[in-house]
Amino acid sequence: MTIDTPVSDQVFHGKELKKIEDEEICMQCKDFSLFYGAKQALFDITMNIPSSRVTAFIGPSGCGKSTLLRCMNRMNDLVDGVTLKGEMLLRGEDVYGRSVNVTDLRRRVGMVFQKPNPFPKSIFENVAYGLRLQGVSNKREIEDRVEWSLKRAALWDEVGGRLQENAFELSGGQQQRLVIARAIAIQPEVLLLDEPASALDPISTLKIEELIFELKSQYTVVIVTHNMQQAARVSDYTAFLYLGELIEFDATDKLFTNPKEKKTEDYITGRYG
Amino acid sequence: MSIQNVGQHILHQFDDDLESTRNKVLNMGGLVEKQVENSLLALVNSDSSLAEQVATSDYQVNSMEVAIDEECNHIIALRQPAAGDLRLVVAIIKTITDLERIGDEAEKIGRYAVDLATEERNEMYFSELKLLGDQVKTILRESLDAFARMDVASAFRTAATDKAINKEYDVIMRKLVKSMSEDRASVERGLKVMWCARALERIGDHAKNICEYVIFTVEGKDVRHTSFQQALAEFQEKS
Structure with missing residues (x-):
C-alpha cells in the first residue's frame, strides 16, 4: 500500500467501493448552468451520478442543491423565467432534448419531497395510482405491485392489514414511506429525494435512511439534505455545493474525514460563515 | 488543519472543548517529560529517593489519560466532529495512549534505578545510558513541540531521529552482551541496564508515533507502516 491509496479509498464499510471514475454512470451534468431571469443560480456544474449508489448533495441554504436536483427530472419546467445552459444526461440522453416526453422522464426519474404528500385516497390507491396511469389494469397485477412496493418501502408490516384506510390516517413517517412506495411502484431508474426526512422524528428518520440503503441495490438515489450526519450515514458519494458552484x-x-477543499472542511466542521 | 484552525467554529463552545482538551494533552506531555527526565537523573546519579518518587507517581499520568479519554468521548458524542476536527480528536486519543506508555517506561526505569542505586556502578554503562537518554529526551520534547504547533515539517524531522536512537540502543546491547558473556557476575546488573536501555528505546518509538499523529492530523495521511521516505518526499514536494 502506498500513501497515495489509503485504505479508505478502496474499502468502505467492509465492502469494495469503486473509485468514482470507475463507476457506471447513470446521470451526468455537463457544464450545467441555470438562471432565474438574470440571476445565475448554478454555475457550470459538471458531475457524474453513479448507478445504484446513493449520492448526497449538501451545502448551505441557497447553494443550489435543490435547484440542481429539480433539474434532473425537469421540475423547474414549471418555474417562470428559468433558462438553462449545458447538458443534463440520463443514460447518455439529454433530459432536455426535444424528443423527450416529460411524463415519461418523470416516470424514470421519480421524486419525493420534504413534506409527505399522499393523495387524499386510501393507502392502496395511493400506491396503485401511478400504475393505473401507466395503463396497468389487471387487478391481480396491481395488488401484487402494491404489496411489493409497500414491502420495499418497509411499510407492509404496519399497513398490510388496513390498505383501505385513508392515507392521512398514517403518521408523518409512515406517510413519507408511503410516498416512497408510490414512487417506486412504477419502478423508476432514479429516485430523487429532496430532504425526505427533515419533517420527521429521529426514529422515522432512521427508518427512511434504512430504506434508502435498501433501495440503492435497485435504484440510483440522489438525496438533498441539510443534515450532514444524514448525508454521512446514507450516501456513498457526496457533493458539496456553495453559491451555485460544485466545490467538491x-x-x-x-x-x-479528509476533504480536499478548505470551503468543504469549513462547512462540514461547522466553521462556515 | 493548522493550530489556528482549531477555533473559528460557529459554535464557540466547540472551540472551547477542543482547546481545553488539547491543553490537557500538552499538560500531560509536560508531566510525562518530567517523569522521563527524573527517571534518567535518578538512574545516572544513582539517586534512589528520586527513583522511588518516579516509580510511585505514574498514577498522575494514568489519571490524566482517563480524563482526556473521557473528554474525547464527550466531544465525539456531543459535537460529532468531522474532517480536521475528527482527525484531531482521533490523534489526541492515540497520543495520550503513547504518552501513558512513555509514563510506564519512565516508571520502569525508576524501579530499575532504585535497584541499581544499591549496586556497584559501572561508569561506562551509565555514560552510554545518559547519551541514549539525552537523545530520547530530545525526541520526546520535539515531538510534543510538533504536536503543540501542529508542525508537520518538524514532525517529519523529529520522527527521523528515532533511527539514531535505535542505533545507539544496538550499540549498548552489543556491549552488554559482550561484558555479560565475559563476566558472569555482571549478568544480573547487566540485565537491569539492558531493561533501562530497552525502556528508553521504546520511549523513542512512542515519540515517533506522536509525530506520525501530527502528520495525520494536519495532512490527513496515515504514514504508519508506509514508506516514510516517500511520505516525506511527497510533503516536501507539496510545500
Whole structure:
C-alpha cells in the first residue's frame, strides 16, 4: 500500500467501493448552468451520478442543491423565467432534448419531497395510482405491485392489514414511506429525494435512511439534505455545493474525514460563515 | 488543519472543548517529560529517593489519560466532529495512549534505578545510558513541540531521529552482551541496564508515533507502516 491509496479509498464499510471514475454512470451534468431571469443560480456544474449508489448533495441554504436536483427530472419546467445552459444526461440522453416526453422522464426519474404528500385516497390507491396511469389494469397485477412496493418501502408490516384506510390516517413517517412506495411502484431508474426526512422524528428518520440503503441495490438515489450526519450515514458519494458552484465531489467517507477543499472542511466542521 | 484552525467554529463552545482538551494533552506531555527526565537523573546519579518518587507517581499520568479519554468521548458524542476536527480528536486519543506508555517506561526505569542505586556502578554503562537518554529526551520534547504547533515539517524531522536512537540502543546491547558473556557476575546488573536501555528505546518509538499523529492530523495521511521516505518526499514536494 502506498500513501497515495489509503485504505479508505478502496474499502468502505467492509465492502469494495469503486473509485468514482470507475463507476457506471447513470446521470451526468455537463457544464450545467441555470438562471432565474438574470440571476445565475448554478454555475457550470459538471458531475457524474453513479448507478445504484446513493449520492448526497449538501451545502448551505441557497447553494443550489435543490435547484440542481429539480433539474434532473425537469421540475423547474414549471418555474417562470428559468433558462438553462449545458447538458443534463440520463443514460447518455439529454433530459432536455426535444424528443423527450416529460411524463415519461418523470416516470424514470421519480421524486419525493420534504413534506409527505399522499393523495387524499386510501393507502392502496395511493400506491396503485401511478400504475393505473401507466395503463396497468389487471387487478391481480396491481395488488401484487402494491404489496411489493409497500414491502420495499418497509411499510407492509404496519399497513398490510388496513390498505383501505385513508392515507392521512398514517403518521408523518409512515406517510413519507408511503410516498416512497408510490414512487417506486412504477419502478423508476432514479429516485430523487429532496430532504425526505427533515419533517420527521429521529426514529422515522432512521427508518427512511434504512430504506434508502435498501433501495440503492435497485435504484440510483440522489438525496438533498441539510443534515450532514444524514448525508454521512446514507450516501456513498457526496457533493458539496456553495453559491451555485460544485466545490467538491468525492466518496462520502473521504469527504467527511479528509476533504480536499478548505470551503468543504469549513462547512462540514461547522466553521462556515 | 493548522493550530489556528482549531477555533473559528460557529459554535464557540466547540472551540472551547477542543482547546481545553488539547491543553490537557500538552499538560500531560509536560508531566510525562518530567517523569522521563527524573527517571534518567535518578538512574545516572544513582539517586534512589528520586527513583522511588518516579516509580510511585505514574498514577498522575494514568489519571490524566482517563480524563482526556473521557473528554474525547464527550466531544465525539456531543459535537460529532468531522474532517480536521475528527482527525484531531482521533490523534489526541492515540497520543495520550503513547504518552501513558512513555509514563510506564519512565516508571520502569525508576524501579530499575532504585535497584541499581544499591549496586556497584559501572561508569561506562551509565555514560552510554545518559547519551541514549539525552537523545530520547530530545525526541520526546520535539515531538510534543510538533504536536503543540501542529508542525508537520518538524514532525517529519523529529520522527527521523528515532533511527539514531535505535542505533545507539544496538550499540549498548552489543556491549552488554559482550561484558555479560565475559563476566558472569555482571549478568544480573547487566540485565537491569539492558531493561533501562530497552525502556528508553521504546520511549523513542512512542515519540515517533506522536509525530506520525501530527502528520495525520494536519495532512490527513496515515504514514504508519508506509514508506516514510516517500511520505516525506511527497510533503516536501507539496510545500
